Amino acid sequence: MPYATDSFPDFTGTFLDRGRLRLLDCLGAGAFGKVYRALDTKSPNSNPSYYAVKCLRALEEGTREHCFQIRELDNHNSVSDHPNIITYHKAIFHDDFIYVVLDFCEGGDLFDKILQTEFFYRRDDRVRNAFLQLIDAVAFCHENGVYHRDIKPENILCSKDGSQIYLTDFGLSTQSGTSTTHECGSMEYMSPECIGKEFGYTPHRRYSTRTNDIWALGVVLVTMVSRRAPWAVAMTTDVFFRSYLEDADHLGRSLPGISAGACTILKKIFRLEPRSRISLADLQREISELESFFSDELFPDSSSRHSPALQRSISSLGSTPSNEIGALRIDDEDDIFS
Template structure:
């Protein structure tokens, strides 16, 4: 089935006034698999002190259809956590009958991806990394405390100011209240845990611990401007090198031993062995630095020095990258547009269909409704916010408590599997992995 980008299904509302004449859509900020986001002027605000919001426009689907179920779940779960200072606030939502409009905070700085790739303020700035990353941790902790698991943590879904501070976690389109699920292959490959990728696995994986893995990748992005690997599978040379030598990142990226030790814990192959968010927060605050010293850089590998030098230099103003959000879920922003070297021809994205069409998600249960409401409020979503795994797991009637689910053993790689894969590769595997990681900006 051919996937039609949502932008082709929605009219262009730029310049239109909505919400009873209150909001004027003055700028298009971006688009994704779900809809289009506009900057909106609050016409009720005083001219000398204008107030702006972000307005997300979605296509409205008939009640009970799977698309409507996913939209309702996203709104419901986002509203449940939007009161936190580090989570994007939903102010209200309404419909014109054909479309849904969600009014959100406007963050003029953009997203964390753009900050890392453009201004690069985190380079050798341990204090800023601590300030910003602990805000990310606090946002995710707030979600987990309410048994809401994001499942799509990545810099594009984290809004901030131009300095990389004042964090706001956003985009709850793949979030769930199910602690253990069998929806494999959701999200962006760079940030997915190995146990959440393998669709051939039977049983389920922990959404909580999968979020922890993604946090480790985000921290790697912030302190090095690079991804540790493209996808956590044996076929990926960087990931395979990491499995063969857990200090691969320490030897490949300009990061400190303390940062490397923390990342190794976040990337533990046994999900339950990964640290809790509270433990990560404590470790972050205790670290003296995330970076190599000048003396250490002198004796570092050429790849480490090149990466450090590149990340130290902000993108020239004329080449600033404006994050482009693909119309297909799971695809990554164009690394060429960000100023990073072009990825090698082997670059492949695994999951590039929108969640509504993804074979990884079975249709949710058909929702019986006495009638269509004018707006998708939290109460509207109460009975229509369950994915296939939500429905199958809700027999107990306690979908907000992951502890009630049967815990399947997490898939683990045997040492023999890793050894066989390592020996089957050429002897220059490590050198090839180093070359790839040099070119692999976030």
């Protein structure tokens, strides 16, 4: 799928911050920006220091997209002090681009770690350690009034040995506890109310951004244990989600390798009524006490009866009712400016 970043120039070799940073290789590209590894030119040659620099095209002031962009910087900066949130250093505005300077993680993202079969496979200690860190990071965000809205393995970075994880990419985050911006995030990780097409949700009905994040955590946990997604989209048009609604125990049958105890926790996360979902505090406790995430059944070969194989996902800004767009640009009627 083509990205807007396909038209970006090659920033390799670019100097920033009065020559302090030199952009080296491109680490990755997404729908909204490219990320480069940058050398701190003031660091010693014998022990060089590196940063990650996210390159964004500066968008027209007053537009909805510009609001998301500026809010990303503010929200990330406000929660940057947590040990499991990637450190935000500064934003450099130059010409038509914004360069966001962040800590560099040598271990890549959680998506890559998941697909390295041996890293999490039947390693309760590793799954528990990483997932508890992620809960801590999300809880800190919520305690500080920031709701991520795009929690997924691609937005979770890892240390080189995988022992530490860091939540990143606050491009879709909000400071509003409720929102009418539906389909915001990555489809596989969205809650039914965020999708907003079924179960009584309409484009004008608000949903909880807090419980939407909790839903996404459940999907991440599934991917860590099974290397699969529970469904492609949480709608009745998806055969796996529909089967789950008809019989919650179908989750364990479609995700071989997950223990009954882990499925019990997941069913508390994947409750259709957002207000009845497990809290982060209770989730943290139950994950800590869970004996094992894995059952005795080995991972199967690819089969149509099992849930979708894990794939990298695409983030979306979502949609907001057209009659609210004007209000979003001038006040805090909705989550764009709140």
